[in-house]
Structure formats: C-alpha cells, structure tokens
Amino acid sequence: MNKQTHTLLVKNARLIDGLGNVYEDLQSIYIHEGQIVEIGHCTYPDHVPVLDVKGATVMPGLIDAHVHLQSVPGSVFRKDDESQLKTYRYHQLKSYLACGVTTVLDNAISPQMLGEFSQYLKSGGAGPRIFALAPAFYPPNGYLDNDMLTAFWGPHWQPAKTLTDVAVLFREYEGMDNVIGVKAMIESGFGKANIWPLLSGEIRNLIVDEARKRNLPLYVHAYKNREQEIGLDMGVHCFVHSGFIFKQPTNRFISRMKELGTYMTTTLSCTFDQMLVQFERERLDNPYLKLRVPGELLETARDDRAWDDYYDRFFKLSSPKWLPGFVIRSLPKVVNIEKSIRSCLNNASRAILTLYEAGIPIVAGTDASSWPAFPNFFHGTSMIREMELLYKIGIRPMDVISSATKIPARMMGLSDRIGTIEKGKYGDMIVVREDPLKNPTALESLMWTIKGGDARTPEAWMTDNSAKLSDVAFIS
Structure with missing residues (x-):
C-alpha cells in the first residue's frame, strides 16, 4: 500500500497561513513525510526536492464542505x-485537486462507494482527502x-x-474512520407547498441519541424556517445549506444558532448560481473549465434538451401528487425560471451575509453534484x-479564505490536521x-496543488502524472 508520504521544501513564498496572517517576506515551508515540520528559514537535507514559487502566494488547501x-x-x-460513471467519478476526484481542493466532505454517500473511494486513495489514487456524513437519514416517500436518487446515482x-x-x-458505516458526522434530511418540498413527509419525532430523537453515543455531530438539510427550527x-451542529429562500433569519434564530455553536454551509454555487448557466451559456467557455471538466459534460450543459429533461424531472418530483400531469408539464413554460432562481440566490446570499455579520461561522460548500439530473x-x-x-x-477576502480552510476544518473536528499552514x-x-x-x-490562477507534500500542477493532477516535480523547471 502506498502511504503517500512526501518530502518537499517550498521556498520564496508569500504566505497566507489560514490563521489570518500574511507573510510578505518570502517564507520557506519544509514538509517531511507528508507533514509540515518547519516554517520560516528552514534547514533541510541536500537531497530534498525544492519548489521555488518565486514570490507567488501560498495558502492552505481548500476544503469543500x-x-x-x-x-x-x-x-x-x-x-x-x-x-x-466510474470513469467520470475518478476524473472528478482529480478535478478537485486541479482546483486546489485537498479535502472534501461528502454529505450523502453509500457505504459501498465510500469504501471504494477510500481504498482508491489508500492505493495511491489521485484525489482529495475524503470525509463523510453517514448515514444520511430520510423518510419513506x-x-x-x-x-429521486435514480439508478445513475x-x-x-x-x-x-x-x-x-x-x-x-x-x-452499515461502522468502522469507517472517515465518517465525521450524521445527516438528517428535514425537507417538505422545494417550494412553499409541503409535499413530502418529514422524519417523525421518534425517529429524529433516536438519530440524535445514537449519533451522540458515537460522538458524531448532527448536520441538517433544511431550507424553510419551520424545518430549520426542527x-x-x-x-444541529451545522446546517448544510443556507436556505432562507423565502424569509430572512430572525434575531431569535441567530441567537439559537449562537447558543448551539451552529455552523452554516453556503451552497450558493450549485444550489442557485449555476442554474443560471442555462441563460448565460458563455460561462461554459471559460478556459478554466476545459482542463477540469470532461468535454461530454460541458456539451450536456450546452444542450437545451438536457435542461428541458431536467425541468421535466424536477417539476414532476417536486409537485403535489394531485396536480394533473398536463399542468406539471406546462410549469417550465409558465414559471419565470430565471427570475425565480435570481430571487432565491439573492435571498440566500443576503441571509449568509446577515449570519456572517452576526458572528455565525460560515463554511464554504458547493453541493456538487447534488443530483445527477442537473446538467452542470x-x-x-x-x-x-x-x-x-x-x-x-x-x-471580507480573508474571511472567504477562512470559510474554505480553517472554519470547515474546525467544524469537522480536524483542526489538528488540516485547514491552516502550521507545524x-x-x-x-x-x-x-x-x-x-x-x-x-485569483484561484483561477492556480499554479500548484500540494497534498501531503505531493506537489503537482493542475495539468499533472488531471493526467495523474507520476513524474511530478522532477520534470518541471521550477525545481532546483
């Protein structure tokens, strides 16, 4: 088994350490067998590979929560x-590293797939560190x-x-040491109508009790105010979506979050913003995407039929059962979809800013790819x-960085391992x-991602290039 313990000296770095500090005086960072052992003016053996970043900015690896x-x-x-599907899944793991994401938190994954991904990484496969919320509880019907999960899940x-x-x-998840929490789905419907049953009070209480016995914090999916109160x-340790698409957080709600020490994960990108790509197709031409996203996936996101197929499925699954089929099929034509998405994005964004200004810990997370029917x-x-x-x-820019590094590491109980650049x-x-x-x-100007001392360019991560450092001009 490949333990992936790499040794490396990073030198001439402008350092943002994740703790709120910026060091402009060209720091060195010595990584030995995958861990940071010295920062500053480091001493190191002659044979150690050296990555001279020549004044570029070094910051902690990102965490998508x-x-x-x-x-x-x-x-x-x-x-x-x-x-x-298997080919795409492993391509996606490499894509995280090619985007600077060195750790992810999967919010609902089967035990089989979690085991498969974990074994892949332990065997030397390229991908971020994977942690999970499991089980993810939902009620019948x-x-x-x-x-909803579909066979393609x-x-x-x-x-x-x-x-x-x-x-x-x-x-089913016993013995998996990368499970760091459990998740409860408290969702009655995407709109204002309540079309789905919720987990019963008895089931919810048992989930809380059993999670507590295992020292697993509770993460909750909830968009509406009533469900967030539940x-x-x-x-709740963390709400995995910002929600607040209809009403803004009240002072009472914020006070309760503070009392519990609850975190808030953002999910603006996939839940709302990227739905607007159907109206802004030029965003798919960003050269940043070409390296990291398979061409077939980009073509799907450009295809009107894919968007029509998605909305047919979305409205069918999220509409009351008593609504006639012909009415459901007409909804995409009658509803001003773009206006609705922009309204939800604005409301969720405003709520996140309110929570941030109130001192609630904000965690960056995307919800990629929440449902395989979504095109992009x-x-x-x-x-x-x-x-x-x-x-x-x-x-604030420094706090945006913290939301993707230090804060999620603390939320996940992993501050001793990830989230900041420290010995x-x-x-x-x-x-x-x-x-x-x-x-x-700036993150689109990514030059290198270093995972456990293994430094590669985005191109090298995507090709899983084992030559890595020794073939690049940066190395002295």
Missing part, C-alpha cells in the same frame, strides 16, 4: 452506463425516496421508517465559483499567481 462524489452531472440525460441506502432501520443504517431543536453542477470548479460568490456578497499539520496547500486578498478570481 458539501459534495456528492458518486453523482455525475448530466448522467441521467446521457444515460451513462456503469463503466462511464420523502425527500430522496422513490426515484449508483448504490444507495434505504429510508428510515422504523427504529430498527435507524440501527441498521448506523451499522434542526435547532435537534441540536461540476465537481471541483464549483468550489472556485462558490468562493467568488462569497467575495461578491460582501464577505505538525498535513502538507496540504496551494500556490496561486494572483493575490486572493485583492482579486476574487
């Missing part, structure tokens, strides 16, 4: 077979049940109907867009040409 690794964007429309898990179901679901009653919720690149959106709504932590960091404190698109 809301992903769905087994889901491939547009696969429902393309009808990808299992072989194609509720959100995620029936056809791959293996999944059963709803929690009885107390026995809860015990069985917990047992999450607070359960003692791309893995990796969505994280860059998420951070750009957080800059755009008025969060004793993993050698996970990125090198960018532009200054992320001045330029919101």
